[in-house]
Amino acid sequence: MKIKKGIGVSPGVVICQAVVLDAEEYRIPERHISAGLAGEEIDRLENALAGSREELIELRDNTAKRLGKETGAIFDFHLALLDDKSLLEKFRGKIEHESVTAEFAVAVVLREYAREFLQMPEYLAERVKDVYDIEKRILRRLIGQSREDLGHLTEDVVVLAHDMTPSQTANMDRDHIMGLAIDAGGRTSHTAIVARALGIPAVVGLNDITVSVDAGDMIIIDGNRGVVIVEPDEATIQEHRRFLQRQVEFTHELDRLRDLPAITMDGHEITLLGNIEFPSEATNVLAKGGLGVGLYRTEFLYLEKETEPTEEDHYQAYCKVIEVMEGRPVCIRTLDLGADKYTQAHSLIPERNPFLGLRSIRFCFQHLHIFRTQLRAVLRASMKGDVSIMFPLITTVMELRQAKMILRDVMEDLEEEGVEVRMDVPVGMMMEVPSAALQSNQFAQEVDFFSIGTNDLIQYTLAVDRTNERVAPLFTAAHPAVLRLIKDIIRAGQRHDVGVTLCGEMGGDPEYILLLLGMGLRTLSVAPPIIPELKKAIRSITIEHARRVARHVATFNTDKQIVSYLRDQIRQVMPEAY
Numbered sequence: 001m002k003i004k005k006g007i008g009v010s011p012g013v014v015i016c017q018a019v020v021l022d023a024e025e026y027r028i029p030e031r032h033i034s035a036g037l038a039g040e041e042i043d044r045l046e047n048a049l050a051g052s053r054e055e056l057i058e059l060r061d062n063t064a065k066r067l068g069k070e071t072g073a074i075f076d077f078h079l080a081l082l083d084d085k086s087l088l089e090k091f092r093g094k095i096e097h098e099s100v101t102a103e104f105a106v107a108v109v110l111r112e113y114a115r116e117f118l119q120m121p122e123y124l125a126e127r128v129k130d131v132y133d134i135e136k137r138i139l140r141r142l143i144g145q146s147r148e149d150l151g152h153l154t155e156d157v158v159v160l161a162h163d164m165t166p167s168q169t170a171n172m173d174r175d176h177i178m179g180l181a182i183d184a185g186g187r188t189s190h191t192a193i194v195a196r197a198l199g200i201p202a203v204v205g206l207n208d209i210t211v212s213v214d215a216g217d218m219i220i221i222d223g224n225r226g227v228v229i230v231e232p233d234e235a236t237i238q239e240h241r242r243f244l245q246r247q248v249e250f251t252h253e254l255d256r257l258r259d260l261p262a263i264t265m266d267g268h269e270i271t272l273l274g275n276i277e278f279p280s281e282a283t284n285v286l287a288k289g290g291l292g293v294g295l296y297r298t299e300f301l302y303l304e305k306e307t308e309p310t311e312e313d314h315y316q317a318y319c320k321v322i323e324v325m326e327g328r329p330v331c332i333r334t335l336d337l338g339a340d341k342y343t344q345a346h347s348l349i350p351e352r353n354p355f356l357g358l359r360s361i362r363f364c365f366q367h368l369h370i371f372r373t374q375l376r377a378v379l380r381a382s383m384k385g386d387v388s389i390m391f392p393l394i395t396t397v398m399e400l401r402q403a404k405m406i407l408r409d410v411m412e413d414l415e416e417e418g419v420e421v422r423m424d425v426p427v428g429m430m431m432e433v434p435s436a437a438l439q440s441n442q443f444a445q446e447v448d449f450f451s452i453g454t455n456d457l458i459q460y461t462l463a464v465d466r467t468n469e470r471v472a473p474l475f476t477a478a479h480p481a482v483l484r485l486i487k488d489i490i491r492a493g494q495r496h497d498v499g500v501t502l503c504g505e506m507g508g509d510p511e512y513i514l515l516l517l518g519m520g521l522r523t524l525s526v527a528p529p530i531i532p533e534l535k536k537a538i539r540s541i542t543i544e545h546a547r548r549v550a551r552h553v554a555t556f557n558t559d560k561q562i563v564s565y566l567r568d569q570i571r572q573v574m575p576e577a578y
């Protein structure tokens with residue numbers, strides 16, 4: 001039995017067999033195939049080589065067109081490697097005689113090849129980078145194939161991976177994937193967000209879980225404590241089964257709160273909304289007692305398939321959500337592509353610093369056809385329900401004005417075409433960059449509402465990559481600087497009568513509820529499975545207590561003091577949750 005500690009990002013416990021996804025840039029573990037399957041494995045290899053060849057020819061021709069023939073010719077070496085018969089024979093030999101997977105054969109043979117280059121004179125040793133590059137290209141194809149299989153599982157599994165791309169997460173077979181254990185990532189990485197949305201236990205930041213486990217091993221994932229247990233003994237399994245039983249009872253108890261209001265003991269009503277990534281989640285918002293959709297992350301439409309969604313694809317997705325919501329509010333956030341989502345995978349030259357790069361609204365301004373297509377669909381759908389629009393990652397007033405101008409322009413186009421749209425659709429912005437938070441009084445004069453995106457606000461205020469497990473302990477909502485920005489935004493909203501919602505992951509953590517309500521927040525949008533527990537916390541507290549807590553928190557200088565004080569306070573009113 002091995003116990004691995006990571007970061008618990010989605011609560012719950014699951015005991016199940018593992019599927020391991022290999023990582024493209026990491027060690028490919030030695031896996032064996034049954035002898036009769038060598039032929040199939042060689043077919044996979046040949047397909048991957050053919051696909052890589054096609055990709056390289058396209059890359060060479062495009063590069064030659066843009067940067068000249070000589071630059072394009074650097075890919076000729078890669079193509080020559082792929083056509084090298086002796087190399088192909090070595091791959092085949094390994095698969096046939098040693099019964100290993102195609103991935104393992106490619107990795108071993110090319111690593112040997114790279115070592116040979118390293119012994120050569122310096123100008124040839126440089127070529128080793130090309131060998132690594134071609135290795136990655138072939139592996140990406142091979143691993144890509146096995147990754148796609150995650151969409152078509154026949155039995156329940158937990159998935160162990162070095163990392164998952166947003167597209168993989170978006171395409172997971174939600175009926176059979178019972179848990180996730182990931183080497184990389186932090187609390188607010190997309191994998192963590194989707195796991196929470198789907199209500200499956202998940203632990204991230206495990207560093208090397210993928211090399212410690214073989215496919216088929218029995219695994220316990222404990223999302224509450226951030227622990228993964230490999231090949232547990234019988235006593236450990238029994239202990240976790242008992243915990244699971246208690247969880248089920250607690251969930252049933254919470255489900256009974258579904259139709260009750262989220263009202264504090266001294267009579268203040270709080271609005272709890274749901275965050276969604278896929279239209280299919282809308283029903284779960286209602287099932288968990290949410291009063292509407294406070295954040296629809298529409299970029300997931302792009303992550304679910306290879307081709308760009310059409311205006312009709314957008315429109316159908318939005319209509320589906322609006323229909324399920326039956327007149328309740330639906331806040332559609334415009335595309336937040338970029339950083340780790342979509343654009344890096346689709347760009348020839350990835351950005352050096354994508355979280356500070358061409359992401360989100362900036363990407364939309366440079367790809368106006370994509371932005372306008374989405375706005376047309378949102379505006380058309382706005383006729384069907386209580387729809388509002390919000391723009392992500394606004395950092396300057398000029399950006400907001402530009403976004404609103406484009407929206408107005410699209411409205412006029414639709415009007416001219418005779419398409420009915422709501423001219424007064426409420427327009428809001430995400431508050432997720434310190435520059436915007438610091439200017440919240442100015443912004444409040446130009447929008448109908450704010451939505452505080454604490455995931456990015458924390459990342460940009462504390463200079464901590466939200467997806468990097470190595471700095472995950474530094475990522476905290478309790479930093480006094482983050483709290484001061486949140487307070488400023490809430491105050492500006494109150495002063496200018498602009499609604500304020502908080503839709504980052506901080507809102508779903510009951511530890512922060514006293515503080516947030518004490519600061520004056522009255523609307524939260526969280527992953528649907530979290531709504532019942534949050535409602536229970538709200539129904540157990542008073543605003544008077546919350547205000548006292550907020551005042552006291554303002555006297556601390558460190559996040560550690562704040563976290564321990566908040567934990568202590570919520571435990572006093574809700575001991576059963578801890």
Ligand code: PEP
Nearest residue numbers: 432453454455456503504
């Ligand atoms: C946020 O940044 O807090 C947020 C809600 O948006 P996302 O997690 O999609 O970046």
Ligand code: MG
Nearest residue numbers: 432453455456
């Ligand atoms: Mg964000």
